[in-house]
Amino acid sequence: MRVALISPKGPLYRHRGGIFKKSLRYAPLTLVTLAALVPDDVPASIELIDEGIEDIPLDLQADLVGMTVITGSSQRAYELADHFRARGIPVVLGGPHVTLLPEDAAPHADALVLGYAEDTWPQLLRDFAAGRMAPRYQQAADFQLTHDNLRFPKRELHKRNNYITTAVVEATRGCIHDCDFCVVPSAWGRRPFEKPIEHVVEDVRRTGAKHVIFIDLNLISHPDYAKALFAALIPLRIHWYGLSTTRITRDPELLDLVVRSGCKGLLLGFETLSPDNLRSSKKGFNDPRNYKAIVKTLHERGISINGTFVFGLDQDTPDIFQRTAEFVIDAAIDLPRFAVATPFPGTTLFKRLEAEGRILTRDFSLYDGQHVVFQPARMTPQQLIEGHTEVWRKVYSWTGMARRIAGARVQIPLSIASNLGYRFYAKNLHQYYTCDWFVGREPRNERQAA
Numbered sequence: 001m002r003v004a005l006i007s008p009k010g011p012l013y014r015h016r017g018g019i020f021k022k023s024l025r026y027a028p029l030t031l032v033t034l035a036a037l038v039p040d041d042v043p044a045s046i047e048l049i050d051e052g053i054e055d056i057p058l059d060l061q062a063d064l065v066g067m068t069v070i071t072g073s074s075q076r077a078y079e080l081a082d083h084f085r086a087r088g089i090p091v092v093l094g095g096p097h098v099t100l101l102p103e104d105a106a107p108h109a110d111a112l113v114l115g116y117a118e119d120t121w122p123q124l125l126r127d128f129a130a131g132r133m134a135p136r137y138q139q140a141a142d143f144q145l146t147h148d149n150l151r152f153p154k155r156e157l158h159k160r161n162n163y164i165t166t167a168v169v170e171a172t173r174g175c176i177h178d179c180d181f182c183v184v185p186s187a188w189g190r191r192p193f194e195k196p197i198e199h200v201v202e203d204v205r206r207t208g209a210k211h212v213i214f215i216d217l218n219l220i221s222h223p224d225y226a227k228a229l230f231a232a233l234i235p236l237r238i239h240w241y242g243l244s245t246t247r248i249t250r251d252p253e254l255l256d257l258v259v260r261s262g263c264k265g266l267l268l269g270f271e272t273l274s275p276d277n278l279r280s281s282k283k284g285f286n287d288p289r290n291y292k293a294i295v296k297t298l299h300e301r302g303i304s305i306n307g308t309f310v311f312g313l314d315q316d317t318p319d320i321f322q323r324t325a326e327f328v329i330d331a332a333i334d335l336p337r338f339a340v341a342t343p344f345p346g347t348t349l350f351k352r353l354e355a356e357g358r359i360l361t362r363d364f365s366l367y368d369g370q371h372v373v374f375q376p377a378r379m380t381p382q383q384l385i386e387g388h389t390e391v392w393r394k395v396y397s398w399t400g401m402a403r404r405i406a407g408a409r410v411q412i413p414l415s416i417a418s419n420l421g422y423r424f425y426a427k428n429l430h431q432y433y434t435c436d437w438f439v440g441r442e443p444r445n446e447r448q449a450a
């Protein structure tokens, strides 16, 4: 059996004319994980296609196509799915968007896989081989990641030269928090899923790399697990980069293990400088009064910071852009990133904005964190998009970069390389805007239009 696994492009993450330079592009884990889950009793040849780095041959030869779908890539995924189905090739869709909105995906697929697929994807393949594939496969309520259902990702299938690294690993999934804009609690609930620590250590070893990226959304969701994991990483003598919350500096024992295990960079979701925004988004555990101290503590331990901020939450007024840009430069956040608040369908935020009649478009290709898709409370959509673009430009101006990198004084060569990647992003972002209001047309409120 020939199985083609596809990751469709999004508006910004695409092969031709994309904005993610190689310096910002690490190899994705989804397709190599699914490739590894193909069971031995279903002999299959697997082809992986990441449309972020290559074109998809529309005449590809396959018996089954599997595609991973996030909201921003859903329109492209459906277009491809319709094409392959018209050619008589059955299509399976899975991933966050399909899990959140199965009814949106169903008309474009022969089968949907909802939730994590460690148990269901092998089952689907066996059913397909036996000629009885079901229309829907759902993660079981008691799903766990165990030695029995985990396989080591088939990283050897990556087209390695297109990525800065393929040493991308995952220890946990999910998050205990419930931030209202986040896809994770809505799609997968608040129970963290943890891989056995020996499995993670072996997976890190198998990468053969000395620099490893953990893609877990919140590595410290469960501090006891995190401490045990970091302790087990110490003997490997690697450098690692990962995601956590700002709570990481609160527990000295945890922080000590983070440092001793080789952490050199953390992505922290600061989100906003407004405590009211944080409270109403249910992310009240972030306290902007502590942000500078957190940055300083981590810098003192040689950890660089990828700090993420979001604009357009309900308490944001037009002065938020200038304030945030100044803060980020002043606090010397090495690698800041900014997003436009995006109510991903299925999240609590989407449901609230929909009830308030504030969703401006259901064109999901615009739901990528860089377009305005809802009516902001205290500014116009145009002010939001322009303010957001302006912050990217200021913070990635030569002066902004120099002040931040010099202030942080950690991982300087890496910091310069990634800052240059994001400078390209910052300078070109405006070219990717396809929102009506940015190209001079009036936004269309779906409710008013209906």
Ligand code: B12
Pocket: 007, 008, 009, 010, 011, 012, 013, 027, 028, 029, 030, 033, 034, 066, 067, 068, 069, 070, 071, 072, 073, 092, 093, 094, 095, 096, 097, 113, 115, 116, 117, 118, 121, 170, 173, 174, 182, 183, 184, 215, 216, 217, 339, 344, 345, 367, 368, 369, 370
């Ligand atoms: C690594 C990552 C990236 C990487 C690589 C992306 C990639 N294509 O893999 C980069 C940095 C490029 C990236 C970029 C973006 N990302 Co991203 N990313 C992630 C992250 C942190 C991990 C994904 C991952 O590899 N997980 C590990 C694998 C094994 O798990 P998985 O993908 O969920 O797959 C499992 C199941 O879902 C299922 N499954 C998934 N697909 C399929 C398909 C089939 C056929 C089957 C059978 C099963 C199946 O099986 C797998 C095994 O259980 C997730 C958060 C998360 N934890 O899911 C966000 C996440 C997917 N990203 C998100 C977003 C918004 C983006 C960006 C738009 C951000 C931005 N503003 O630029 C861009 C857009 C990229 C694009 N394609 O257009 C959102 C998607 C939300 C949504 N509803 O759309 C997520 C969920 C984060 C979040 N909390 O909001 N991202």
Ligand code: SF4
Pocket: 175, 176, 177, 178, 179, 182, 183, 184, 185, 217, 218, 245, 269, 283
């Ligand atoms: S802490 Fe991060 S991963 Fe967890 S729910 Fe909030 S935004 Fe999502």
